[in-house]
Amino acid sequence: MNKVRVRFAPSPTGFLHVGGLRTALYDYLYARKTGGDFVLKIEDTDRKRFVEGAVENLIKSLDFLGLERDEGVFMKDVASEFENEKIVDSKNYPGIIEVGEYGPYIQSEKLEVYKKYAEQLVKDGHAYYCFCEPERLEEMRKEQQARKSPPLYDQYCLRNVTPEEVNKKLKENCLYTIRLKIPKDETIEFEDMVRGKVKFDTNLVDDQVLLKSDGFPTYHLANVVDDHDMKITYIIRGEEWLSSAPKHLLLYRYFGWEAPRFAHLPLLLNTDRSKLSKRQGDVAVEDYIKKGYLKEAIINFVAFLGWNPGGGETQEIFTLEELADRFDFAHVHKGGAVFDLKKLDWINSQWIKRISLEELYSRSLEFWKEKEFYKEWIARYETRNMKHEAQEAENYIKKVLEVERERLQKLSEVGESNRFFFAEKLNYDKKLLSWKDMPDEELRQSLARSAEIMENIPKGDWTRENLEKELMAACEKYYKTQDGKINRGSLLWPLRAALTGEQKSPSPFEVAWVLGKEESLKRINKATELK
RNA sequence: GCCGCGUUCGUCUAGUGGCCUAGGACGCUAGGUUCUCAUCCUAGAAAUCACGGGUUCGACUCCCGUACGCGGUACCA
Numbered sequence: 183m184n185k186v187r188v189r190f191a192p193s194p195t196g197f198l199h200v201g202g203l204r205t206a207l208y209d210y211l212y213a214r215k216t217g218g219d220f221v222l223k224i225e226d227t228d229r230k231r232f233v234e235g236a237v238e239n240l241i242k243s244l245d246f247l248g249l250e251r252d253e254g255v256f257m258k259d260v261a262s263e264f265e266n267e268k269i270v271d272s273k274n275y276p277g278i279i280e281v282g283e284y285g286p287y288i289q290s291e292k293l294e295v296y297k298k299y300a301e302q303l304v305k306d307g308h309a310y311y312c313f314c315e316p317e318r319l320e321e322m323r324k325e326q327q328a329r330k331s332p333p334l335y336d337q338y339c340l341r342n343v344t345p346e347e348v349n350k351k352l353k354e355n356c357l358y359t360i361r362l363k364i365p366k367d368e369t370i371e372f373e374d375m376v377r378g379k380v381k382f383d384t385n386l387v388d389d390q391v392l393l394k395s396d397g398f399p400t401y402h403l404a405n406v407v408d409d410h411d412m413k414i415t416y417i418i419r420g421e422e423w424l425s426s427a428p429k430h431l432l433l434y435r436y437f438g439w440e441a442p443r444f445a446h447l448p449l450l451l452n453t454d455r456s457k458l459s460k461r462q463g464d465v466a467v468e469d470y471i472k473k474g475y476l477k478e479a480i481i482n483f484v485a486f487l488g489w490n491p492g493g494g495e496t497q498e499i500f501t502l503e504e505l506a507d508r509f510d511f512a513h514v515h516k517g518g519a520v521f522d523l524k525k526l527d528w529i530n531s532q533w534i535k536r537i538s539l540e541e542l543y544s545r546s547l548e549f550w551k552e553k554e555f556y557k558e559w560i561a562r563y564e565t566r567n568m569k570h571e572a573q574e575a576e577n578y579i580k581k582v583l584e585v586e587r588e589r590l591q592k593l594s595e596v597g598e599s600n601r602f603f604f605a606e607k608l609n610y611d612k613k614l615l616s617w618k619d620m621p622d623e624e625l626r627q628s629l630a631r632s633a634e635i636m637e638n639i640p641k642g643d644w645t646r647e648n649l650e651k652e653l654m655a656a657c658e659k660y661y662k663t664q665d666g667k668i669n670r671g672s673l674l675w676p677l678r679a680a681l682t683g684e685q686k687s688p689s690p691f692e693v694a695w696v697l698g699k700e701e702s703l704k705r706i707n708k709a710t711e712l713k
Numbered sequence: 714g715c716c717g718c719g720u721u722c723g724u725c726u727a728g729u730g731g732c733c734u735a736g737g738a739c740g741c742u743a744g745g746u747u748c749u750c751a752u753c754c755u756a757g758a759a760a761u762c763a764c765g766g767g768u769u770c771g772a773c774u775c776c777c778g779u780a781c782g783c784g785g786u787a788c789c790a
Binding site for chain 1: 714715716717718719720723724725726727728729736737738739740747748749750751752753782783784785786787788789790
């Protein structure tokens, strides 16, 4: 059996779209699962929609997400990773290389190839030259609409332009296109990997333009030609391509090539069930990264939009490797899936709890750096201008993160609800300190007891565990009621309020641990002096 | 309009003719743990399986039709 070869074929019209990511992901997963090759090619035949920098952006996004490719288009700086492969510089994109023996992997770089194939089709009687002008075509379509008949090219040039006239016009450099001649009265049938048997009546298929008057091929020609050149065995793409599949199948037949298998994926939808669009929220993967979503979460979430591991599996958090291990087309859903942010948020919070503290720190750093309170706090460190201060600041942030991670949904929220960790002084009303309207005297006593306990914990033993142990012991000692219950709030609430100045926060043990002995005692002291 | 594809709790989905008085997850509600918040745990509400006909001893599952949604209908991909 042939090796599985799949490809992701984006057009460089902007950023990586989440729909595109889902397609690329399934490509990647299927290639990994089967031990096949994953190829990246670029479909840049539409010059009107081309966006500068889009190719580079696409590559970087895929790299960032960890969807590694075996072949095709790469950034130049990874050239050294391919030892025994054929590598060429891209003709049209500086800084980009093409790796593999079946290139070019960029459509704009093989224009002559498509032209040659289109002309061969004409020679074989499966395509013809068309000199119709856009205006006539449009009028014709309007008429067909009005007559309620299917909008198809009327084959004017096939019927009325003689071979002699064709030659003459060609010599005169008239603008022309080449159209595919669709046979009449035939049923094109194929087995889609997600939809099963799909049928089309060729009488309703248009004589598609294969070669445009600007010399560029259309998607239909280019796609078929280079999927064949690249020995692609499985075409995984969005459902929007399903209707043009018969044209592609015909092309494979006319060229005498074996057609690959198709898998048409269900669409990603807006909340109103229309095709996912910018209008109703973010569609670029980059936007989600900027909002503080982890790549693991985005991949995890997107993988489950249209696919599931089946068999009563209740676990939903999977790594890329685990997904690759389980992926199959049998469990790809047929219906479109709504992109539900709530679930993404949950998956993201799960991943925030799962990655290492080191990872959490380095990935959240850029978000910290945007916050005013962080900037001010770090500036205070920097004025001290000592080498070890930077390390100290990093350690402090890591402690904050350790305490904060279980309540974080997105990286962008980092520190937001715990600004007291970074404040020079707290602003709060004295009333906040009091637990259930406790009298002043009792409050003073409560804070004094906390302070005393903490004084007695040596700096070296300043851990969350020790703080909790000692403070809890004090609760039992001082605040046990007659019926044996322990009124922990009497000690813990004033302490926590003094430490944070907030109604809600992490526990006093955690806060004191992060703050350190000195700062904790200072804050308790300040609270005591409040009027 | 024409062609194609689809349709199970609000959302993602399990389900491949009897295990389904339809299961899980998110979200929601209630309770528990708890000094507060979050986490965590437990419970609950939530789908007449789009609708109507068949086929079958038996259908969410197969067939036909209808409705609705979406996609395509370009010298865009």
